[in-house]
Amino acid sequence: MRSTRTKRRWRRTGRRRTTRSGARRPTRWTARRSRRGARPCSRAIRSTGWDPRSSPVTWLSPAALLILLAAATGGGQPARPAEPFPARSTAGQLLVATEDLRDPRFARTVVYMLRHDAAGALGLIVNRPVGALPLARVLESLGREPGGASGDIRVYYGGPVEPGRGFVLHTPEWTGGDSRVVHGGVAVTSDPAIFEAIARGTGPRRAMFAAGYAGWAPGQLEGEIQGGSWFVVTADEALIFDDDAASKWERATERRTIAL
Numbered sequence: 001m002r003s004t005r006t007k008r009r010w011r012r013t014g015r016r017r018t019t020r021s022g023a024r025r026p027t028r029w030t031a032r033r034s035r036r037g038a039r040p041c042s043r044a045i046r047s048t049g050w051d052p053r054s055s056p057v058t059w060l061s062p063a064a065l066l067i068l069l070a071a072a073t074g075g076g077q078p079a080r081p082a083e084p085f086p087a088r089s090t091a092g093q094l095l096v097a098t099e100d101l102r103d104p105r106f107a108r109t110v111v112y113m114l115r116h117d118a119a120g121a122l123g124l125i126v127n128r129p130v131g132a133l134p135l136a137r138v139l140e141s142l143g144r145e146p147g148g149a150s151g152d153i154r155v156y157y158g159g160p161v162e163p164g165r166g167f168v169l170h171t172p173e174w175t176g177g178d179s180r181v182v183h184g185g186v187a188v189t190s191d192p193a194i195f196e197a198i199a200r201g202t203g204p205r206r207a208m209f210a211a212g213y214a215g216w217a218p219g220q221l222e223g224e225i226q227g228g229s230w231f232v233v234t235a236d237e238a239l240i241f242d243d244d245a246a247s248k249w250e251r252a253t254e255r256r257t258i259a260l
Contacts, residue, residue, distance in 0.1 A: 092183020
């Protein structure tokens with residue numbers, strides 16, 4: 001009898017242990033965290049390996065950046081904004097997180113919006129740098145002749161969706177094969193030829209490389225703005241391209257003048 005009771009007790013304990021340490025418990029915890037702390041964006045962004053419990057800004061090693069650049073510029077078309085933009089579109093403007101947005105992936109972010117229409121919205125975070133690489137090494141990693149290339153390319157975390165996809169935001173005086181002017185003085189491309197043009201001195205005046213993007217389902221961004229998670233300000237070159245990424249959110253917040 002003693003042996004039987006011991007076995008039954010062990011089985012009951014085993015069931016409880018399985019319940020406490022199984023996969024369902026973290027799943028429920030994640031859902032509660034999403035509702036409380038990441039409500040605005042939890043259903044907009046697909047999981048792509050970005051750990052919301054980690055530091056929002058992670059500086060990558062040069063080797064990791066080279067791999068990222070080579071993979072992200074390997075092909076594909078950049079997002080093309082719909083024409084014409086809807087009357088209340090945020091495309092071509094800056095989406096700025098409010099203090100109420102606590103999700104670490106988006107807290108205090110400034111997002112340049114590439115697209116916002118009936119199909120949803122897409123933008124690039126412009127104030128989360130993750131590292132920098134010499135332009136010559138970038139060209140070598142892409143199988144291009146570095147020549148006398150000098151200077152660095154700064155890499156930004158563009159968002160948690162498709163982190164292996166790269167975008168270059170740039171001023172529109174340079175136009176590559178797949179460059180698209182988003183709005184006003186900003187264009188976007190995924191053509192690696194832009195790095196060669198920069199090295200030759202024939203590229204755009206200003207440019208920044210972003211890996212990944214932020215995306216929203218149809219109608220979702222409108223709801224998040226109305227819910228107080230974001231506000232919109234007019235974009236300009238300084239807020240998009242300045243190297244002083246740490247001050248972009250504060251500077252954008254001071255411009256809070258546009259309400260959708």
